[in-house]
Amino acid sequence: MASSETAAPNGQRAESASGGAGELTVGQRFDRASDNAHEAWSRTRDTVNDIKERLDIDRRVARNPYGMMAAALGVGYVLGGGLFSPLTARLVGFGMRMGLRLAAIPFLENELRGLTESVINGGGESDSTEEAAGERKSHRARNNKGR
Amino acid sequence: MEMSEQFEKTARDIEERIRPQIDEAKKKVLDMNDSVVGYIKENPGKCLLGAIAAGYIIGRIARR
Numbered sequence: 001m002a003s004s005e006t007a008a009p010n011g012q013r014a015e016s017a018s019g020g021a022g023e024l025t026v027g028q029r030f031d032r033a034s035d036n037a038h039e040a041w042s043r044t045r046d047t048v049n050d051i052k053e054r055l056d057i058d059r060r061v062a063r064n065p066y067g068m069m070a071a072a073l074g075v076g077y078v079l080g081g082g083l084f085s086p087l088t089a090r091l092v093g094f095g096m097r098m099g100l101r102l103a104a105i106p107f108l109e110n111e112l113r114g115l116t117e118s119v120i121n122g123g124g125e126s127d128s129t130e131e132a133a134g135e136r137k138s139h140r141a142r143n144n145k146g147r
Numbered sequence: 148m149e150m151s152e153q154f155e156k157t158a159r160d161i162e163e164r165i166r167p168q169i170d171e172a173k174k175k176v177l178d179m180n181d182s183v184v185g186y187i188k189e190n191p192g193k194c195l196l197g198a199i200a201a202g203y204i205i206g207r208i209a210r211r
Contacts, residue, residue: 052192057192061188061195062188062191065184065188068187068195072195072202073198073202073205074202076198076200076205077202077205077209079202079203080203080204080205081207082205082208082210083206086209088209
């Protein structure tokens, strides 16, 4: 691999390689690097466009813009290492508490409705009130035995 | 009865006074929502990358 460097007419150093690319001035190298950069950029753009088409991001964003933004925010949060942090624990805890409360409200509502219905329909006639009366009697009997 | 009527009247007056402001605020919020959604639809890549970057920064701050 014998190579020699010669001075170019414009004062730039030129490199000649035997049996290869010939002489390359700094300008030519710059051009080549620029071409390579352009090629790499166009390839990257093609790849990004390909990924966009495959994932159908544009349509997904058009369909649900806020959801996609939230998903991207979540991806960034996880990438930033926030998954196992006190803030996440606090947020999850708050979400769980809210969920439990929201689940408990309909249950309590049903119970209250049943109670008010039984009171309105007249106490003592329904099965549940009879059972309650029976329980009260047995409780009293147990108390009397204890004395 | 007079007290309740007076309360009712006062409540109605307040409602009449506040309602235009509420309507205006509602319209403003809806307009802002439309413009935000429009911007996101026009620039999905930019918005997604921005959201990822924002999430990343928040995650970095939360990790400390």
